[in-house]
Amino acid sequence: MTASSSTPTSIEAARHTIFDAGLTVRKEVLGEDYVESALARNAGTDGEALQKYVSEFVWGSVWTRPGLDRRSRSLLNLGMLVALSQHHELSVHVRGALRNGLTREEIVEAILHATAYVGAPAGLAAMRVVQETLTAELGPLDHKAGQ
Template sequence: MTGRVEGLPEGDGRFDAGLAVRREVMGDDFVDRALTRDLGTDSEAIQRHITETVWGSVWTRDGLSRRDRSLLNLGMLTALRADSELRGHVRGALRNGLSREEITEAIIHTSGYCGAPAALAAMRVVQEVLTEDLGPKTD
């Protein structure tokens, strides 16, 4: 599924802009699952809101590259212990040009500010995604 998502209403263009960025960063499969899982439910409105405001108004701003936004997200999601969101954003960080080493260093860096439990939980998620997407570390 690409482009418009059937069942989600048209708006002022932020949804379409956000949907395009969201797909580029997170991948079609991730976005399709997020949007179609909530169609016809009370949760559909939050998916539209996130696509319009986070992806269509924040991620489309000048001032920070997508790479920088991904790096920030890794730290914030670690601090929040938002493991399920972190998984998708590790893949987004890879798409946005962060290396395996940079992602690992970002999580290590969070340990000094967010605490070891949050960093360890995040690293478990990061390790799963890196191994799934890039294979085992070879050096």
């Protein structure tokens, strides 16, 4: 048997294993009803492939890694979803965070913390670029003219 003839079979078996692991974690974190509903809603549609991808690569390849526990992953997700303004997904992951052991107070603090950083760093980074460009184009700010 050549390597090329055995590769698709072993790759498909590996993908199936990762998908199954991801589906298990996804259901444990988000709830079986939520996941089954998402899969059923997308079955036979263009979205079916995306549901499979999310289960395999997000939940199977990332959430099953040993480096962080689920509680930590949930905490990270809350901050990232705030930063991305993904409110529907944020709602889903708040529920997952509760399942993963975060308290109401911790979730509220995570949102407050993310809000401070999502607002301030983005504005500061943008202002650095704007200031550099304005100085290059118009010269330094004339403090006397502004008074």
